[in-house]
Amino acid sequence: MGILENKARARLFYKYLSKVYDQVNPFIWNEEMRADALELLDLEADATVLDVGCGTGFATEGLLEHVDEVYALDQSEHQLEQAYAKLGKRAPPVHFHRGDAERLPFATDTFDVVWSSGSIEYWPNPILALREFRRVLKPGGQVLVVGPNYPDSFVAQKLADSIMLFYDEYEADRMFKRAGFEDVKHLFQGPSYDPDVAITTIGRAPE
Amino acid sequence: MKESLLEILCCPLDKHDLELEDAEYATDDDGDETDEIVAGVLVCSECGERYPIEDGIPNLLPPDMREETPA
Numbered sequence: 001m002g003i004l005e006n007k008a009r010a011r012l013f014y015k016y017l018s019k020v021y022d023q024v025n026p027f028i029w030n031e032e033m034r035a036d037a038l039e040l041l042d043l044e045a046d047a048t049v050l051d052v053g054c055g056t057g058f059a060t061e062g063l064l065e066h067v068d069e070v071y072a073l074d075q076s077e078h079q080l081e082q083a084y085a086k087l088g089k090r091a092p093p094v095h096f097h098r099g100d101a102e103r104l105p106f107a108t109d110t111f112d113v114v115w116s117s118g119s120i121e122y123w124p125n126p127i128l129a130l131r132e133f134r135r136v137l138k139p140g141g142q143v144l145v146v147g148p149n150y151p152d153s154f155v156a157q158k159l160a161d162s163i164m165l166f167y168d169e170y171e172a173d174r175m176f177k178r179a180g181f182e183d184v185k186h187l188f189q190g191p192s193y194d195p196d197v198a199i200t201t202i203g204r205a206p207e
Numbered sequence: 208m209k210e211s212l213l214e215i216l217c218c219p220l221d222k223h224d225l226e227l228e229d230a231e232y233a234t235d236d237d238g239d240e241t242d243e244i245v246a247g248v249l250v251c252s253e254c255g256e257r258y259p260i261e262d263g264i265p266n267l268l269p270p271d272m273r274e275e276t277p278a
Contacts, residue, residue: 105267
């Protein structure tokens with residue numbers, strides 16, 4: 001765990017990072033990667049889908065190519081304003097909420113799919129958040145989380161450890177299983193010049 | 208937010224039901240109320256914590272994560 005272990009520090013860091021986020025983000029998570037990740041899910045048009053940490057709405061837009069409506073949640077008003085500009089503030093198609101990934105404001109057994117991309121690296125306690133995902137999923141529902149893969153080089157590892165959460169497939173496996181998910185699988189994704197920069201994990205809530 | 212959203216929302220702290228207070232609804236072109244809630248407060252039926260609806264968006268951040276000072 002790095003300095004983001006403390007939640008107040010995490011928020012401070014996040015405020016700073018959000019200033020450069022839109023310049024950085026397209027390099028690690030693009031439309032092609034989003035489409036590949038969406039293919040991993042069983043999405044019916046009337047599925048009840050939650051996007052946790054929707055940010056500027058990039059993944060929400062992708063989900064809307066498959067489903068009629070999306071429930072979206074983010075803690076940052078600043079990022080949500082950009083999502084409203086793209087997708088409109090009123091449902092349909094998107095039901096927006098401000099909230100915390102680790103303390104979700106949704107009833108148990110509500111969603112068919114819970115999606116979260118580019119958010120887990122900011123959660124001080126990812127297992128708590130993943131347990132919340134399992135709680136709000138219907139039995140047999142699918143989870144999909146995209147996060148930063150743990151880098152190979154020593155220098156990048158030191159940097160990664162000091163600022164925020166990165167994890168490899170073994171760590172991802174441990175986290176998702178501890179949170180109670182089954183059929184946990186991982187996919188490495190990235191642009192051609194850095195093909196495994198992101199790790200996408202899918203799993204199912206027990207029946 | 209749509210009024211029907213209340214069915215799936217809960218208190219982020221203790222997961223109990225939320226009750227809607229002081230609701231203001233959007234009106235349609237004929238001036239009739241719609242099912243779109245533009246302002247109000249969601250109150251936890253168990254712990255009493257209050258969550259505002261701000262310009263139609265429910266703010267369900269736990270109190271320790273809200274930037275604003277409660278009114």
